[in-house]
Amino acid sequence: MSNPAPFGQRPPALRVLDASVPATPILAGRVLLHEHSRFIPRQRNSIDSDLGGVVMTGDNAETRAFKLRTEAGFTGTMLIDSAPYTTHTATENEPFLLPQDQMFATLDDTLGFQKAAGASAALTPTGYIAPGASKPLKAVIRAAQRIERVDTVVTVPVDVTWLSNERVGQLIAACERINQPKALVLVGQFDPLQHAKVIPANLRRVISEVEGMMLLRTDLAALDAMVHGALCAGIGVTSSVRHSVAPGERAKVSKPNGPVYPSILMPELMCFKGAESLANRYANAEPATCPCEVCNGRGLDRFYKTDSETRVDAEDHNILIWSTWVGEMAGYEVGPKRKIWWQEKCAAAINRYPLENQRIGLSAKRGFQPPPPLSAWATLPAS
Ligand SMILES: [Zn+2]
Structure with missing residues (x-):
């Protein structure tokens, strides 16, 4: 396979794992x-x-x-x-x-x-x-x-x-x-x-x-x-x-012919929100900010663009946020403590919705609403 390596550098050799290497411990x-x-x-x-x-x-x-x-x-x-x-x-x-x-x-x-x-x-x-x-x-x-x-x-x-x-x-x-x-x-x-x-x-x-x-x-x-x-x-x-649709179907989107903006994982609210809806909700208020390496304290209303740099920044922000949660989770062994950590984390996010809506002056109807699965994770029995 030809590979135009820049500056004469050879690409790292591909290490192929054979069929005898079990999947379970790797994953x-x-x-x-x-x-x-x-x-x-x-x-x-x-x-x-x-x-x-x-x-x-x-x-x-x-x-x-x-x-x-x-x-x-x-x-x-x-x-x-x-x-x-x-x-x-x-x-x-x-x-x-x-x-x-x-x-x-x-x-x-x-x-x-x-x-x-x-x-x-x-x-x-x-x-x-x-x-x-x-x-x-x-x-x-x-x-x-x-x-x-x-x-x-x-x-x-x-x-x-x-x-x-x-x-x-x-x-x-x-x-x-x-x-x-x-x-x-x-x-x-x-x-x-x-x-x-x-x-x-x-x-x-x-x-x-x-x-x-x-x-x-x-x-x-x-x-x-x-x-x-x-x-x-x-x-x-x-x-x-983040889901799939059946063969022969097309993924339905809320605005079929419009431009595609990134969706942003909200660190405090624990939900993905479209960049357009974020820009609208934060139009007359200070946006929520993010301390991750990509955002560096900047507002989360800034992804309302369609260029590839913005898309990659949004994706990297999302990955950094959920990776932090995966890291927190890994601090608890599988079992009751991990379950309680997750339930409390989801419940705390649910509690932030009315606070955030109040801060930006929007009613519960026009502001952020918790996705039903998040409410389920916060309230289903942890055991
Ligand atoms: Zn960020």
Whole structure:
């Protein structure tokens, strides 16, 4: 592979981990950044090498991941999620999407390609598991039971209705029959956790009752999962990688034809807010400020722009903020103290909403409102 290294420097050799290196210890305790491959891969200083890592996703994710390793020199933990669940619905005969352009491509080849591109562990190319699609889910279990490699995580991209009271027991039973680590991806428009009131609690059940669960392509639900015993989790860098939509659907956005502004993680309020809505809310008041390395005390209303520098700054701010929380969390062992820390942290954020609205002179209706999942994490029993 030719590589135009600048100034004659050789890129660091790519260390490929073979199929005998188990996935579990590599991933344990980490919250990964789910990155979109459409942008030039770059090393982010904001990623914590002990507690973080990257999931590269989107078109040509393997090529981008390889470049992140060889050109940008990234040596941390990395997964490659080519997101087959966005185009392929799992069926009884084809639970996994194997490459169409290569004759006789096997699952083993697909997993091996990811490792050759620099992945620390491999993800199965599982299709989207539609509402109530029990037979395709069983086919995923059977296919997983035939995998002999220990470097593999079984991706379980389920429609969010699998977290309803009627279905969650079946999902738990299915995940328990898969011996490998399992990466749950929730598929649904907007925030899947807001589809029904029971979802945050039922998601916790799946994570806490099944060993080796991961939750990928999500938002702060990643922390709730890690607090309740997940092996690993992944937070999306933009809203499009903080959930997924079913094959054939387009992600609905509140303003379909408008420019795309960054979404900003509010350190005190513990929620992501669009830059436009922040600029509006802080139009006649002092904005909330942020002490992170990127913001350096500046206001959080400054991201209302569409240029790439602003986007990267916003992303790095977000990563620094949630990485700080992951670092705090790692100070508590998995168990009651960690759960109480998280519950109190979410409750404290909820309590700041009326204070912030009062400070900027907005009513509860026109000001900030806590997202329902945050309220659930603050009030659900910690045990
Ligand atoms: Zn900041």
